[in-house]
Amino acid sequence: MKCKSKTLLLPLLLLSFFSTYAIASPLNITIGSSLSTTPLSDNDESYWLSPSGNYAFGFYPLPCKTNDPVAQCYVVGIWNARSATKTLVWVANRDSLPFSGSSSILFTKYGTLVRISGDKEIALLSNIQEPASYAMINDNGNLVLYNSDSRIMWESFDYPTDTILPGQTLKSGFSLIASTSRSDHSSGRYILRITNDGDILIYHDYDFVYAINRYYKVRHVDMNLDSNGNLYLVDQNGLNIGSLTKGKMQTDNQNSSNPVIFRATLDSDGIFRLYREEIGSGKEKSWRLSSNKKILFVFLRDLLFVVIFVGILSCIYHAVTLRKNQPTQGELQLGTV
Structure with missing residues (x-):
């Protein structure tokens, strides 16, 4: 029941969060640009939008796995901003646990995106060959980092x-x-x-x-x-x-x-x-x-393995038993003449 209640809570959580922090984004994300889970002014943002507003990149709210039903956690990702369900379509560091509390995303002077939580910096992107000069979330949902020559350094479509x-x-x-x-x-x-x-x-x-x-x-x-x-x-x-x-x-x-x-x-x-x-x-x-086809396939496969395994064990058992019951060469069996 807990999982069900949290699933039902998710749409309400998304609607509340995105309606509160829905702010238009610049087309280019430049060095020094930042996002925050707790915007303090009208100039702060929790996510960046694509030019048409189709997609967004930033902090995506999720229910926390705690006993508090209104506790809010986040992942960093890309979602359909104009969709009624705000469906998440890409996640950074997806196997890291959702985080709570105050965090920010910074496009650093070194040309990459990091999440800052307290005194920790967590890289959000990998396999960037050289520093980027600016970034953009495109209308097709592709987050792209460019160098100073507008050559693509990294894009989420590749990952x-x-x-x-x-x-x-x-x-x-x-x-x-x-x-x-x-x-x-x-x-x-x-x-x-x-x-x-x-x-x-x-x-x-x-x-x-x-x-x-x-x-x-x-x-x-x-x-x-x-x-x-x-x-x-x-x-x-x-x-x-x-x-x-x-x-x-x-x-x-x-x-x-x-x-x-x-x-x-x-x-x-x-x-x-x-x-x-x-x-x-x-x-x-x-x-x-x-x-x-998982259930039928695995059932039939495992059943076949069990039948073969039991058959092999049965053959081994009977072979060993037969060998033990046979007299060795030159041995006289009792009861024989």
Whole structure:
């Protein structure tokens, strides 16, 4: 019941937080720019918005795992700012525990983003090759850091967590890792991986569960999501080799009078889904792009292993018993003439 109450509390928490600290952001995030969990003036912010306001980067509030139902914790991430649910689509340091209390995010003079809590500085981004001069959260939800020549130094699209957004590519050899639950965004037990052999596979604790595209038999496959909600596969030459949505979006898009946003997410139940939400109406629709075969697959596999193991043990037992009951060479059996 505690988990359920906290899940129900989350939308109210998000609505309260974002309505309180909804402040327009500059297009470029420059050296010295900062965010705070406790803005002290109208010039302070808790997040930065993309130019159109579609996406935000900053402090995302979550219920704390305490007995206090109104306690507020945070993670640093990117979310759909215009979505009714304010869905989190990317998380920095996702396997670190949500934090409470006063914290700030600073774009340092060294050209990177850090979270400051007390006297601690925690790096938010990794694999930055050289200092950035400015950053931007783009309208497609991509957080990008640029150098002084406006060359990209780092972008969140290269490091997805559980979701890909329109314009984003999940590259061969990369993975999506489902969240633990709707309110716990740490790495869960399901992984969607594009192998170097071109297979798109879903695993549960590294046990194979489901294959999405093994029938294509093409090496080096990337997965793309476009602005119309079409999720398709391309080979190493950029050629479209198959669709995972197969035109499901076309009719819905034609019938919609409101702007729509899409995302493809590996959910905490291990199912890969495509989501479509109409901005303004809050109507959301989803399609399953995979099935969860885990229970049947693992049951049959484990049953087979048990049968084989018991059979081997039985053979060994009977072989040892038979050998013990047989006389050794030259031994006289009692009762024989």
